[in-house]
Amino acid sequence: MTALPDDLARALDDALDRVPASRLAPVVERLIGDYRGGVATVSSRQGPILRTDDDAAAYAAYRMPATYAAVHDGLSRAAEVVGRLAPRTLLDVGGGTGAAVWAASRLWPSLRAATVLEGSEPVIALGRRLATGADDAAVRAARWERTQLGAATTLPEADLITVSYVLGELPEPVRETLVDEAAARASTVAVFEPGTPAGYRRILAVRERLIAAGMGVAAPCPHDGACPITGDDWCHFAARVDRTSRHRSLKGGTLSHEDEKFAYVVATRAPGQHADNRVLRHPLQRKGLVTLRLCTGDGAIADRPVPRSRREHYRAARDTGWGDAWPPP
Template identity: 40%
Template sequence: MRIPDELKRAIDDQAAGIPGITRAAADVSAAYRKGEFDSAPLKTATHRLAYLQVRMPATYAACRHVFQKTQEKMPGFAPESLLDLGAGPGTACWAAVELFPSIQKVALVERDLELLRMGKSLAQSCEPLKNANWLSADIRAFTPDAHDLVVISYTLGELKAAEAQRLVRAAWKVAKLLILIEPGTPKAFARMADLRKQLIADGATMAAPCPHERECPLLVRGDWCHFSERLERTAEHRRIKGGSLGYEDEKFCYLSATRLPLADRRGRIVRHPRIHSGFVQLEVCAPDDLKKITVTKSLKETYRSARKAEWGDQWSSS
């Protein structure tokens, strides 16, 4: 996956020739890896620009993956309004308007005035976001209006547990579809697991990745549910991060909760498929259990599908 060309150009235009951006990028990446990403790493203009270069593309890739997988479960869902809580520079909205072209009204809430300003500037390169409504507010005390799609991405980990619970409950009350996205770490998953229980208690149906509302079977066995998206690095991205590879893998966890009916409750592949000579092994979170499935070459069409299957894809366990 790669970010849209217009977003890449807009980021490069803002960050071009800024001294110290490589050092700032290292600070941002280090804070993210440690799970200590709050407002501190973005305390200077250079750190914010570095964030655009090294974190915005990865966040975009995760958000686009989540929206696509959710869309597969809700093919008839055509949201007209979008609310992004804790929007940063608007990363999730870039992915959302690409996957949901029906969106006509966009609102973004962000407390950091400089990130908000940068996001507004980037949005001028995206036709569906040019007239978005940017609101300067602290989401910890924000009361949202009704929207078809509400997104909270890479934000809940910056809040205290009670603050996250209040925000998610408030968001769920006004959304037809609520999507939460966080880094793919055990700590972030633990927070997500608690919020999943809260949403189910409040009447939500899990659209993705879960095919059920039972207790998470990965949580029961002491594991954590997360996924990965491979992002194509630009030459500038490689230069700033000092990397030699032409890609990086962004790991994340997510929940898509809806109050709309779902016709399809197929399982989800929760680990990389293991491809052997003549058979493929899949680990699938199915509606009734966590299953290890072996697909042999004798099954022909199913075997061909299994060889093409990827971590995070839907899979029928029957």
């Protein structure tokens, strides 16, 4: 479970308390419909999706905890295998209300400066307001720049560039420009997309470009070869997110948590960047046997049985989850 940090939860509450739930709920409903129904994709959209203060508040209320959890999860997987990742500067492209800034800063106390490139003024205003409530100085000092990302965009240099839940809203040439720019300007690039087949395909294309630019994959892949997943399967992971009562009432759900499905790639020029294997599914647990579906270091898919007779391994396998490195780093 990725709990939202207390300071972010508080900042969100403070900001959202200013908007009556009766006003927010229909906006959340519309945004859920837009994102699910593909209105958010560039081919079917007229103008930006998040245009008003209420749009920005609704997005932060129902999506920011989930995008925070996904980014935190993916970045921490990369940090596990690349011990020396300690970014001092972050550029968050299409950064919205700053979920990736909060996640990176929580993970790396080394972070000193963060810049968010974002096109929507109300989103920028809310991101700035939330950041004032952060415990981490790097979040409080983050700079939002109003930028319209396009095929001619050039990016400034940063140790880490994040592109989180943005590419699906951009046409292919813009996606390609941003990924190539990111690879040229940063030593580590992290890209996140929804955990859908379409999101996975975009991540695959990004992965190819980052490898072609000379980077190595830190997570999730344990190799830089071709993705072994074929057919109608797709590589994705899940981050469990606590739901606050506001979150539950806005989304009309009753569960105290939700699983944010996401696809991602973190690539880096830092040395030592592979897990031995990556767990691709919830492990299958039977009496005395755990079976792990793995993407292996030699670029294959394998079901690895871990019987109780292999005591240490078995204990570790029982504590291992979908998305973890195997064996544990």
